[in-house]
Amino acid sequence: MAETTRTSATTIDSAACAPEWTEILRQMIFIRRFEEATEREFRRGKIGGYLHVYSGQEAVATGILSAIQKGDIVFSGYRDHAHALTLGADPCRVMAELFGKATGVSKGKGGSMHLFDAEHGFYGGYGIVGGHLTLATGAAYALRYQQTERIVVCYFGDGAMNIGSFHEAMNIAGLWGKQGMCPVLFVIENNGYAMGTSIERHSALTDLSARVRAYSIQAEKVDAQDVFAVRGVADRVIRQIRETGKPYCIEAVTYRFSGHGAADILQPYRTKDEVEEHRHRDPIMILRNRLREICGLSDDDVKKMEDDAGERAAQAVKFAEESPVPDPRELFTDVVAEHGPQPETES
Numbered sequence: 001m002a003e004t005t006r007t008s009a010t011t012i013d014s015a016a017c018a019p020e021w022t023e024i025l026r027q028m029i030f031i032r033r034f035e036e037a038t039e040r041e042f043r044r045g046k047i048g049g050y051l052h053v054y055s056g057q058e059a060v061a062t063g064i065l066s067a068i069q070k071g072d073i074v075f076s077g078y079r080d081h082a083h084a085l086t087l088g089a090d091p092c093r094v095m096a097e098l099f100g101k102a103t104g105v106s107k108g109k110g111g112s113m114h115l116f117d118a119e120h121g122f123y124g125g126y127g128i129v130g131g132h133l134t135l136a137t138g139a140a141y142a143l144r145y146q147q148t149e150r151i152v153v154c155y156f157g158d159g160a161m162n163i164g165s166f167h168e169a170m171n172i173a174g175l176w177g178k179q180g181m182c183p184v185l186f187v188i189e190n191n192g193y194a195m196g197t198s199i200e201r202h203s204a205l206t207d208l209s210a211r212v213r214a215y216s217i218q219a220e221k222v223d224a225q226d227v228f229a230v231r232g233v234a235d236r237v238i239r240q241i242r243e244t245g246k247p248y249c250i251e252a253v254t255y256r257f258s259g260h261g262a263a264d265i266l267q268p269y270r271t272k273d274e275v276e277e278h279r280h281r282d283p284i285m286i287l288r289n290r291l292r293e294i295c296g297l298s299d300d301d302v303k304k305m306e307d308d309a310g311e312r313a314a315q316a317v318k319f320a321e322e323s324p325v326p327d328p329r330e331l332f333t334d335v336v337a338e339h340g341p342q343p344e345t346e347s
């Protein structure tokens with residue numbers, strides 16, 4: 001089996017000034033501002049339940065999702081805001097979902113971990129670690145069975161690889177792939193931690209790509225703080241998946257800057273120095289600096305992007321705050337069984 005490879009960005013320098021890269025930077029800055037806003041709103045008590053933010057990992061969502069086509073389907077775990085936003089979900093409706101409002105993408109019933117926006121190809125948002133891998137694998141089979149060229153992208157964390165359904169999904173994907181019946185791109189968002197447990201303490205084999213290859217699935221690592229590198233791999237392997245119907249796995253090596261969830265304030269499992277060190281490889285800074293050096297992006301351009309992003313995040317908060325809470329009768333819709341007693345409500 002192939003050795004683990006790490007792709008660097010040097011191969012795609014020549015295309016670096018395409019306007020698309022400015023759009024990707026704009027999107028990454030927006031994700032960061034949006035996440036900062038969610039953290040503030042959580043502390044104001046406006047967002048209930050869980051909240052897991054994506055700061056530091058922006059290049060994984062944008063680098064891969066900018067390479068897919070309309071009609072492709074994306075699954076994610078609970079750290080899912082960035083995937084939904086990058087696919088084109090309305091930020092106002094995503095924020096409203098976090099606020100538990102009726103205007104949310106899941107009608108306010110899902111919250112942060114259960115965003116859903118089928119219109120934009122986003123099939124969730126799952127709170128059960130690793131549970132969605134089997135769904136994504138089945139969806140990939142269905143797309144080929146229906147003789148389409150569509151593919152599935154399935155994001156999950158390093159910690160999810162210790163869950164039984166990870167192994168079940170990999171095994172069946174490897175098998176179906178042999179018949180060209182499983183066009184799925186598995187993306188490991190390897191941020192080095194499963195909650196407060198570092199990868200060295202949670203995984204017997206820390207070479208995660210090697211674990212995937214054990215199931216006859218090709219896999220490679222990429223430096224995922226560098227969006228050029230992520231996109232370079234994504235373009236190549238997505239083409240291959242579409243052509244062959246075989247699964248592929250990208251291990252995106254990244255880092256989260258915030259706590260595991262909004263309640264993880266003290267972060268006793270890592271030092272401030274460690275976080276600071278990784279901030280020197282902030283994916284937004286890396287892309288911004290490259291566009292400055294290679295393409296003449298000015299400080300004014302960047303400031304404008306940051307201001308716009310802040311404004312759009314603030315608008316999303318305002319929309320969420322002003323939206324109505326769901327009607328209590330909504331408790332009885334979108335559920336498997338529609339029978340049983342209906343609540344009497346005043347509205």
Ligand SMILES: Cc1ncc(C[n+]2csc(CCOP(=O)(O)OP(=O)(O)O)c2C)c(N)n1
Nearest residue numbers: 079127128129157158159160191193194195
């Ligand atoms: C089946 C299941 N077991 C345990 C949990 C509790 N839990 C929530 S997040 C998490 C860690 C997952 O880490 P990882 O997959 O690396 O994702 P990350 O948070 O780093 O993005 C755990 C164990 C859960 N939600 N579901």
Ligand SMILES: [Mg+2]
Nearest residue numbers: 157158193194
């Ligand atoms: Mg992790």
